[in-house]
Amino acid sequence: MGVISFKRLPITQMNRRKISRTVKRKILLGLIFISPWLIGFVLFTIYPLISSMYYSLTNYDLLRPPLFVGLENYREIFTQDSVFRVVTANTLYYVGIGGPISVLMAYLLAFLLNQKIKGRAAFRALFFFPAIVPSVVIALIWSFLLNTQYGAINGVLQSLEMPVIRFLSNPGLAKPSLIMINAWSSGTAMVIFLAALQNVPREYYEAAIVDGANAWHKFWFITIPMTSPVILYNLIIAFIWGFQDFTLPMLLTGGGPNQSTLFYTMYLYNNAFLFLRMGKASALAWILFLVIVLFTFILFRTSGRWVFYSSGED
Amino acid sequence: MKTISSKQGPSKKIKKQIQSPFKYITYAILLVLGVGWMLPFYWMASSSVKNDQQVFVVPPVWIPNPPRWINFVEAWGAQNFNLFTFNTFFRYALPVTIGTVLSCALIAYGFARIDWPGRGVFFAICLSTMMVPFQVTMVPLFIIFKNLGWNNTFLPLVIPSFFGNPYFIFLLRQFFKGIPEELSDAARIDGANEFEILFRIIMPLARPALIVVGLLTFMGAWNDYLGPLIYLHKPDQYTLSLGIQFLRDTMSSKVTRMALAYPYLMAVSTIVTIPLVIIFLFAQRTFIEGISTTGIKG
Numbered sequence: 164m165g166v167i168s169f170k171r172l173p174i175t176q177m178n179r180r181k182i183s184r185t186v187k188r189k190i191l192l193g194l195i196f197i198s199p200w201l202i203g204f205v206l207f208t209i210y211p212l213i214s215s216m217y218y219s220l221t222n223y224d225l226l227r228p229p230l231f232v233g234l235e236n237y238r239e240i241f242t243q244d245s246v247f248r249v250v251t252a253n254t255l256y257y258v259g260i261g262g263p264i265s266v267l268m269a270y271l272l273a274f275l276l277n278q279k280i281k282g283r284a285a286f287r288a289l290f291f292f293p294a295i296v297p298s299v300v301i302a303l304i305w306s307f308l309l310n311t312q313y314g315a316i317n318g319v320l321q322s323l324e325m326p327v328i329r330f331l332s333n334p335g336l337a338k339p340s341l342i343m344i345n346a347w348s349s350g351t352a353m354v355i356f357l358a359a360l361q362n363v364p365r366e367y368y369e370a371a372i373v374d375g376a377n378a379w380h381k382f383w384f385i386t387i388p389m390t391s392p393v394i395l396y397n398l399i400i401a402f403i404w405g406f407q408d409f410t411l412p413m414l415l416t417g418g419g420p421n422q423s424t425l426f427y428t429m430y431l432y433n434n435a436f437l438f439l440r441m442g443k444a445s446a447l448a449w450i451l452f453l454v455i456v457l458f459t460f461i462l463f464r465t466s467g468r469w470v471f472y473s474s475g476e477d
Numbered sequence: 478m479k480t481i482s483s484k485q486g487p488s489k490k491i492k493k494q495i496q497s498p499f500k501y502i503t504y505a506i507l508l509v510l511g512v513g514w515m516l517p518f519y520w521m522a523s524s525s526v527k528n529d530q531q532v533f534v535v536p537p538v539w540i541p542n543p544p545r546w547i548n549f550v551e552a553w554g555a556q557n558f559n560l561f562t563f564n565t566f567f568r569y570a571l572p573v574t575i576g577t578v579l580s581c582a583l584i585a586y587g588f589a590r591i592d593w594p595g596r597g598v599f600f601a602i603c604l605s606t607m608m609v610p611f612q613v614t615m616v617p618l619f620i621i622f623k624n625l626g627w628n629n630t631f632l633p634l635v636i637p638s639f640f641g642n643p644y645f646i647f648l649l650r651q652f653f654k655g656i657p658e659e660l661s662d663a664a665r666i667d668g669a670n671e672f673e674i675l676f677r678i679i680m681p682l683a684r685p686a687l688i689v690v691g692l693l694t695f696m697g698a699w700n701d702y703l704g705p706l707i708y709l710h711k712p713d714q715y716t717l718s719l720g721i722q723f724l725r726d727t728m729s730s731k732v733t734r735m736a737l738a739y740p741y742l743m744a745v746s747t748i749v750t751i752p753l754v755i756i757f758l759f760a761q762r763t764f765i766e767g768i769s770t771t772g773i774k775g
Binding site (some may be wrong): 167173188190192193194195196197199200201202203204206207208210211212214215218225272275276278279280284286287288289290291292293295296298299300304305307308312313315318319321322338343349351354355357361378403406407409410414431432435436441444445447449451452455456459467 | 479499500503504506507510514515517518520521532533534535536537546580583584585586588591592593594595596599602603606608609612613614615616617618619620621623637639640641643646671696699700702703707717718721722725733739741742743746751754757758759761763764765768770
């Protein structure tokens, strides 16, 4: 999204000696048109960001006025809060393993659909479908499928006289189960990959075949490099969403068993709206924000090594 | 916007090479995965017409016999789901969709069709706000809206949508830029001002893109859980997402697990999912083009 298009932004020259009347009029007109965004940016982004920074330095329970405590919230989070450590480890696991798995699954599906096959549109619709179903419904379906006593999967296992799998009630399996569900609903990334695969110029493959390349060569030396910007894009999106995921784990496991699926956003939500610790929640939010910025930055900096931007592309 | 379903027509020599056993393996994998992908939805639909015995039997029942169709009626009446649907549609999804489409069209026009120094900088800032996670502004926004007395109203969910959404501003800007400048110039010569050009010329031409924005916004609101969870606390304000969760809490708590809890929940889930299936089947191309455009051209 933003990422890749920065290069193509029109470069405007601000340092003109004299701004003529028509230019002034155009600036005014432009500002009028974007004014909803400008106002919203100040009200719903800048002001909350700054006040969130301020609240993070206070104790605030919504009932009494905020009490300034300096860096106390941050000190508590980093030195005393054992739950913070658990939550951070869970979230890094979820993002670091779940993100790439989702992206890989989406790429695999897109690659299969990009073969010359009949019924591509139908398959594409089918694989995309979980992405448009409400998370509440997804959580219900899967809690019913994975349930130990009366879930469909364990029911099949039991009738085959195999041991049941405690998908959601075993602390070691709860996170992989959530990761599996996320991979199942990675349809949006698949659609984006499919479009990218179809945009790879066919002449490249034809030229490669003339040069005696086999299927693997074509995939590794043409398909992967040509789609690498989109791989980067989908990875970033998967990471950002992974850090923020709330609804599915909240409704499927509620953070359990044994806090094994208690993720960052749920902990933040609990602090704000269950324990009414707005100050600590704000501190947690700021830490999350910085981590996401850092993560994105690192991905970008290292991406120069593996992302290939073909020039002259539209 | 490019059509992504462009037919592939490699030359004959290459065609032969592709039609190897590899193709049948592809079909086999796709079929297996496809069945796996749909199984959860089949399970939802079939469970919604089960009775309590059929739920707890091993091996699991795949085709309930006899189906208990009355579940749909009973489940829908178990909570006030008519009201929840009304709330979701008229008090949340519809106003948010109108707000988002209008504001994003206006803003995108300012970024795409008016050539003014400084727009590049503003546009870059606009895009970078996509990196600010919802959670960072969630707490202060809640405090602001609470102080305004907007807690327990739909206003905190609806009002911000009238101030644009960077993701959709970007999408519309891309589309607006593709419309020939001559059309605007001709209108200007006829004395139209920029607002008239936007509403009379650009927006009608950009209908496919506006529909994408509208659909994605609508479905986002229809499916939203966290927003309503934070701001709506009275059952008569619940949206469908909150309503389903409310039904789940009342029916399946460990102490008072009521009969037919799971069939009812699955029945309501099925009913809520059906409109999405219909929208999706009708607008599939629009959807998929919209999503791939934002990802690719970005």
